[in-house]
Amino acid sequence: MNKPEREATVRQLMERTPPQVPPELYADVLRRGGRMLRRRRAARRLMWLLLWSAVVAFTVWALMAHPWVEPPSETTPPLTGW
Amino acid sequence: MRERQASQGARRAREFEAFVAGAAGRLLHAATLLTAEAPDDNPRARRLLTMSLAHTYACWDRLRGEDPYDRARQYLATRFARTAWHQYGGLGRARPHPGSPLGALVPQERLIVVLRLYEGVAEEQAAALLGLSTERVRAICERSTATLLHPPRGPAPKVAGAEVVPS
Numbered sequence: 001m002n003k004p005e006r007e008a009t010v011r012q013l014m015e016r017t018p019p020q021v022p023p024e025l026y027a028d029v030l031r032r033g034g035r036m037l038r039r040r041r042a043a044r045r046l047m048w049l050l051l052w053s054a055v056v057a058f059t060v061w062a063l064m065a066h067p068w069v070e071p072p073s074e075t076t077p078p079l080t081g082w
Numbered sequence: 083m084r085e086r087q088a089s090q091g092a093r094r095a096r097e098f099e100a101f102v103a104g105a106a107g108r109l110l111h112a113a114t115l116l117t118a119e120a121p122d123d124n125p126r127a128r129r130l131l132t133m134s135l136a137h138t139y140a141c142w143d144r145l146r147g148e149d150p151y152d153r154a155r156q157y158l159a160t161r162f163a164r165t166a167w168h169q170y171g172g173l174g175r176a177r178p179h180p181g182s183p184l185g186a187l188v189p190q191e192r193l194i195v196v197l198r199l200y201e202g203v204a205e206e207q208a209a210a211l212l213g214l215s216t217e218r219v220r221a222i223c224e225r226s227t228a229t230l231l232h233p234p235r236g237p238a239p240k241v242a243g244a245e246v247v248p249s
Contacts, residue, residue, distance in 0.1 A: 006227050007199055013183045013230060014200050019114045019121035021106045022128065029102065029132055030095070033139030040140060 094142050102135060105151050109134065109158060115196050116162050118178035118185045134158040155201060159211055163193055186233055191226040198223050 113127035113134075138154045145153065166189035178185035184192045193212065197203045198219070209216045 003224075006231060010195065010227050010230050011199050014115055014196070015111075016183065017121045017181075018107065018111045019124055019127070021110050025106060025128070025132065025135075026099070026102055029135040029139060030098075032132060032136035033098075036136055036140035 090143070094139075098139050098142055101138075101150050105154065106131065106135070109151075109154060112155070112196050112200060113158060113162075115182070115184050115200060116158075116166075116189075116192055118182040118187075118192065120179045120181055123179075130158060130162060133161060155197075155203075156211060159193060159197060162189070163212060166190075166193075184230070186229055187226050191222055191229075194219055194222045195226045195230075199227075 110124075110127060110131050113130045114121055114124045117124065117126045117130065119125075119127055134154050134157045137157045138150050141153065142150070184195060187195065194208065197208045197211070198205070203211075205216050205219055209219045212219070214222075
């Protein structure tokens, strides 16, 4: 037997006994799939909420602490012009 | 916004119902071949199918024209590949049913035979899906075909009831 014939024989071997689809399958799938979908949506919303609250917290801190301003000197500045 | 979500949900349910009606039979057959269970007693295959279809339902809106059957089959294959070695590794409690066509093969060989020969997935796609090289997929497929067509003569099977009959 050459290769296509071998493959055709194996295919016939596999197609012999198709199992029956149980009738309650669709309801089960819908239930699980719906739960998966709701969980994913909730996780996505939580992620956006955390991201947004991080941005807000950072903005508030930046407005309070003014990190772009040079802090006042803690040592005597060098004397010039004497 | 609520109406849009509701109508989207109804559309998703309708389309998914049509998809399941058409595809469930074939996917269940593929799953039963993978788990090497009997056609009328296939709890693991049914669970595999349920998870695969549920995953497809959850991803339905993000498919955007991609073939849902393709996605479901991909998930079926990768989930089986992930969980198969748990079951067949140590305890051996998941013994292949003798009546199953692919019972003589190991899980990886079964996966490749089902993908390549039953589902007709191309070599490169099957290799990319399973993380193997194309040559390896071809080699495993040919070896499995040979095993199925010329089953090796193993040790004689124990005949049930061959215990000593009390005289």
